[in-house]
Amino acid sequence: MDAAEQQLAALNRAGYQAGFVTNIESETLPPGLDESVIRHISARKNEPEFILAWRLEAYRKWLAMEEPEWAHLHYAKIDYQAISYFSAPKSLADMPKSLDEVDPELLRTYEKLGIPLEEQKMLAGVAVDAVFDSVSVATTFRKQLAEAGVIFCSISEAMHEHPELIKKYLGSVVPQEDNFFAALNAAVFTDGTFVYIPPNTRCPMELSTYFRINERNTGQFERTLIIADKGSYVSYLEGCTAPQRDENQLHAAVVELIALEDAMIKYSTVQNWYPGDANGKGGIYNFVTKRGVCEGARSRISWTQVETGSAITWKYPSCILKGDDSVGEFYSVAVTRGAQQADTGTKMFHIGKNTRSTIVSKGISADRGQNAYRGLVRMNKGAENGRNHTQCDSLLIGDKCGAHTFPYIEVANPTAQVEHEATTSKIGEDQLFYCRQRGLSPEDAVSMIVNGFCKDVFNELPMEFAVEARKLLAISLEGAVG
Amino acid sequence: MSNAVPNHESLKAHYLKVAQDAAKTLSQQQAIEHLLPLKLPTLRDESWRYTPLAPILGQAFHAVQREEDLLTVDDVQQARATPLESPCLVFLNGFYQADLSVLPADGSVLVDAHSHTVMPTAVFQQSFFAGLNAASADTILVRLKAQTTSAQPLEILHFTYSFESNFIAQPRLHLLVEEGAQAMVIEQHLSLADTLCFTNQVLQIEVGKGAQLTHPRLQNESLRARHLSHVSVHLAEDSRYQSTNIALGSTWSRVEWQVAFKGEHAYADLNGFYLSGANQSHDMQLSVLHRVPNCSSSEQFKGILHANGRAIFDGNIVVAQDAQKTDAQLNNANLVLSRDAEVYTKPRLEIYADDVKCSHGTTVGQLDPEALFYLRARGIPKQDAITMVASGFAGSMLETCGFEPLQARVMQMLTQQLTEAAASI
Numbered sequence: 001m002d003a004a005e006q007q008l009a010a011l012n013r014a015g016y017q018a019g020f021v022t023n024i025e026s027e028t029l030p031p032g033l034d035e036s037v038i039r040h041i042s043a044r045k046n047e048p049e050f051i052l053a054w055r056l057e058a059y060r061k062w063l064a065m066e067e068p069e070w071a072h073l074h075y076a077k078i079d080y081q082a083i084s085y086f087s088a089p090k091s092l093a094d095m096p097k098s099l100d101e102v103d104p105e106l107l108r109t110y111e112k113l114g115i116p117l118e119e120q121k122m123l124a125g126v127a128v129d130a131v132f133d134s135v136s137v138a139t140t141f142r143k144q145l146a147e148a149g150v151i152f153c154s155i156s157e158a159m160h161e162h163p164e165l166i167k168k169y170l171g172s173v174v175p176q177e178d179n180f181f182a183a184l185n186a187a188v189f190t191d192g193t194f195v196y197i198p199p200n201t202r203c204p205m206e207l208s209t210y211f212r213i214n215e216r217n218t219g220q221f222e223r224t225l226i227i228a229d230k231g232s233y234v235s236y237l238e239g240c241t242a243p244q245r246d247e248n249q250l251h252a253a254v255v256e257l258i259a260l261e262d263a264m265i266k267y268s269t270v271q272n273w274y275p276g277d278a279n280g281k282g283g284i285y286n287f288v289t290k291r292g293v294c295e296g297a298r299s300r301i302s303w304t305q306v307e308t309g310s311a312i313t314w315k316y317p318s319c320i321l322k323g324d325d326s327v328g329e330f331y332s333v334a335v336t337r338g339a340q341q342a343d344t345g346t347k348m349f350h351i352g353k354n355t356r357s358t359i360v361s362k363g364i365s366a367d368r369g370q371n372a373y374r375g376l377v378r379m380n381k382g383a384e385n386g387r388n389h390t391q392c393d394s395l396l397i398g399d400k401c402g403a404h405t406f407p408y409i410e411v412a413n414p415t416a417q418v419e420h421e422a423t424t425s426k427i428g429e430d431q432l433f434y435c436r437q438r439g440l441s442p443e444d445a446v447s448m449i450v451n452g453f454c455k456d457v458f459n460e461l462p463m464e465f466a467v468e469a470r471k472l473l474a475i476s477l478e479g480a481v482g
Numbered sequence: 483m484s485n486a487v488p489n490h491e492s493l494k495a496h497y498l499k500v501a502q503d504a505a506k507t508l509s510q511q512q513a514i515e516h517l518l519p520l521k522l523p524t525l526r527d528e529s530w531r532y533t534p535l536a537p538i539l540g541q542a543f544h545a546v547q548r549e550e551d552l553l554t555v556d557d558v559q560q561a562r563a564t565p566l567e568s569p570c571l572v573f574l575n576g577f578y579q580a581d582l583s584v585l586p587a588d589g590s591v592l593v594d595a596h597s598h599t600v601m602p603t604a605v606f607q608q609s610f611f612a613g614l615n616a617a618s619a620d621t622i623l624v625r626l627k628a629q630t631t632s633a634q635p636l637e638i639l640h641f642t643y644s645f646e647s648n649f650i651a652q653p654r655l656h657l658l659v660e661e662g663a664q665a666m667v668i669e670q671h672l673s674l675a676d677t678l679c680f681t682n683q684v685l686q687i688e689v690g691k692g693a694q695l696t697h698p699r700l701q702n703e704s705l706r707a708r709h710l711s712h713v714s715v716h717l718a719e720d721s722r723y724q725s726t727n728i729a730l731g732s733t734w735s736r737v738e739w740q741v742a743f744k745g746e747h748a749y750a751d752l753n754g755f756y757l758s759g760a761n762q763s764h765d766m767q768l769s770v771l772h773r774v775p776n777c778s779s780s781e782q783f784k785g786i787l788h789a790n791g792r793a794i795f796d797g798n799i800v801v802a803q804d805a806q807k808t809d810a811q812l813n814n815a816n817l818v819l820s821r822d823a824e825v826y827t828k829p830r831l832e833i834y835a836d837d838v839k840c841s842h843g844t845t846v847g848q849l850d851p852e853a854l855f856y857l858r859a860r861g862i863p864k865q866d867a868i869t870m871v872a873s874g875f876a877g878s879m880l881e882t883c884g885f886e887p888l889q890a891r892v893m894q895m896l897t898q899q900l901t902e903a904a905a906s907i
Contacts, residue, residue: 394831396838404830405829406828406830407829408828409825409828411816411818411824411827412823412824413821414819414820414848418844419843419844420829420842422841423840423841424833424841426836
């Protein structure tokens with residue numbers, strides 16, 4: 001009996017548990033991209049003139065760029081003219097004044113996903129800027145946050161209310177022409193989150209946003225900008241699931257973090273977009289540019305990600321360690337099963353003195369999943385006493401999957417110390433035997449071993465996310481080992 | 483750096499002409515056809531991203547004619563690491579020198595300087611310079627006969643020397659270690675004068691079923707030389723290949739390894755050491771393909787950098803889907819002694835099979851201050867202490883070369899260079 005195969009079949013039958021579609025009318029632009037589309041998006045959102053000019057500049061740069069092919073990913077060419085670049089739930093043409101005005105259908109969708117809104121919000125203590133397709137529909141806890149001086153709103157609002165901050169920081173970490181997908185995002189981004197934490201303020205709660213792709217053929221182009229002023233602290237949670245669809249959906253987000261002197265930003269992601277069916281049909285293409293800059297001395301940026309979804313993941317949350325004594329961290333668990341492919345990792349640029357960075361990456365491949373870690377650690381000439389430790393481990397489940405490691409280490413300072421370690425292995429028969437002998441079922445044994453494998457990363461997640469991540473991992477790998 | 487790109491076209495035209503002038507045989511003509519569409523590598527090519535070509539090879543190196551009496555018996559004897567009576571093949575500027583070579587009387591080593599067996603071109607297909615070599619050089623076939631165990635190592639000496647400057651030397655060797663043979667081949671690359679030259683080598687090694695080859699390789703060309711080697715190794719069932727690649731000389735050197743397992747239960751042990759000092763850059767490109775099950779490989783490279791030396795290490799191990807029970811360990815350690823040195827290291831794993839044991843690791847660091855303190859507390863001067871710790875770091879790698887006289891010679895050169903380098907730290 002080939003237990004692995006049987007269980008894989010059962011797993012495929014189980015399907016994607018967050019796959020459902022919400023029926024609400026949407027106002028969607030016809031597919032295609034040219035300057036008029038960008039003007040339309042900008043006008044539709046009532047944007048200030050400087051944003052439109054910035055978008056058009058990005059679009060012109062994008063036209064001259066080529067789609068990158070270096071990643072260890074295989075997918076059919078994306079037709080950028082076949083994508084619709086704007087979609088907004090119709091009932092929100094005029095922003096709702098309160099939650100009561102929100103389409104109840106929407107609220108039910110969020111409930112299914114377990115997002116803490118309304119009654120749940122006090123319990124969970126989480127402020128939610130829920131993005132449904134492309135327009136922010138509800139922002140809670142605004143008042144409490146405002147009392148602390150924290151600005152937490154959609155980026156479209158920030159353009160009107162805080163243009164000086166937008167002008168100063170938008171595109172300062174990820175410039176328009178940074179890469180192909182970032183340029184596309186800069187041209188057509190529809191909405192996103194803006195956070196500003198004033199000096200010496202500890203953000204009173206964990207901020208969270210849920211993204212959801214709902215409209216067929218609609219690319220989501222979120223843009224997030226988080227600024228932590230001197231001595232402040234913020235923890236930001238990002239999580240996403242998407243309803244089941246048959247066509248590939250493009251997601252090209254940009255996240256920019258700026259940490260000034262003594263500030264700390266903790267950015268956690270649980271990504272569970274629709275991964276496509278067993279043959280890789282459908283599923284989200286996730287091309288994300290995330291980068292943070294530790295601008296001031298003693299600042300700190302910490303990325304934690306749990307990637308279980310998407311057909312294609314192309315994502316490298318990075319840190320530019322500019323300030324002296326600044327710290328960058330990257331903790332990642334990436335799971336690929338079915339026909340999923342992930343090429344993910346991080347970049348750590350050590351520029352300031354005594355800068356430190358830690359990279360912990362855990363890749364799990366099951367079925368026919370392909371998982372690649374791609375990382376860069378760069379010690380510049382001035383990165384006196386720079387320190388990096390990288391640990392990246394891969395776990396292989398099944399004989400058709402792949403695990404790949406592409407670390408780049410560039411050192412131009414003799415006092416810098418860089419270490420990279422990587423291992424690749426499968427779940428040991430003796431480990432399984434040990435657990436089963438003590439009465440654990442094979443599923444529980446695998447789940448336990450895998451959770452142990454990922455523990456270093458899960459420990460970095462905020463409580464709510466850690467629970468969700470463990471659950472996700474268990475679902476993702478159910479029965480993957482015989 | 484992008485200013486390297488515009489003159490690539492003229493550079494390519496120049497090297498094409500070098501090839502066209504040299505190509506005589508049918509296989510060389512075919513190689514030209516293959517060469518035509520290939521491009522010179524630029525910084526946009528992944529494996530050349532740290533190596534701008536123009537400053538290295540932009541000087542338009544030209545072909546050089548075979549010279550008969552330039553090299554003397556004395557030159558050869560001085561250079562040899564093996565006893566004079568042991569077999570030795572001598573090359574000058576890529577041309578085989580039969581008169582100066584020594585072949586064993588028992589016929590265990592056979593050399594065919596007019597080889598009609600065309601070296602398979604399947605390796606380094608995409609490399610412009612390997613193509614240039616194929617189009618302009620004659621293949622020398624060296625056979626180590628089946629089931630023979632040579633008591634003495636075979637030494638292969640490559641000299642570069644000419645009255646002209648700016649010349650290109652292109653050795654092209656096909657080394658066949660036939661079934662069951664056991665041998666050691668010591669390869670040395672040396673310059674007789676401080677001339678500006680470019681060595682562009684292709685070496686294809688086939689290790690037959692059950693055969694064993696130990697292959698220490700020393701590159702110690704002049705500090706103005708450019709050295710590019712393409713080494714391909716194919717391992718048949720139950721075979722064993724062990725190499726130690728030592729790079730000390732030349733201003734720029736790059737060795738591209740392509741190691742492929744063709745039969746099960748084979749073992750490859752690739753070791754390397756590089757010392758990169760003032761205006762030097764060493765580049766190790768390693769590609770190991772585990773295509774069949776039950777093979778193991780170990781790749782251990784160490785380097786010391788001082789002054790404004792640069793080092794690039796790119797190791798890639800691919801374990802194909804069928805290559806179950808593969809064991810591969812890749813490691814690169816770098817010791818940086820100076821402010822201006824730079825290290826770029828990239829140990830990669832591509833794994834498509836699940837029942838494997840693979841690991842890789844890399845470190846870049848400076849001298850351990852505690853080790854230095856320990857030695858200095860015992861009255862050892864700083865310069866000696868640095869040399870001692872650094873040569874200890876290198877020592878474990880040099881030991882793998884398997885031939886004591888060569889190891890001692892390298893250690894001596896190394897200590898001398900390190901002592902000089904340590905004086906300025």
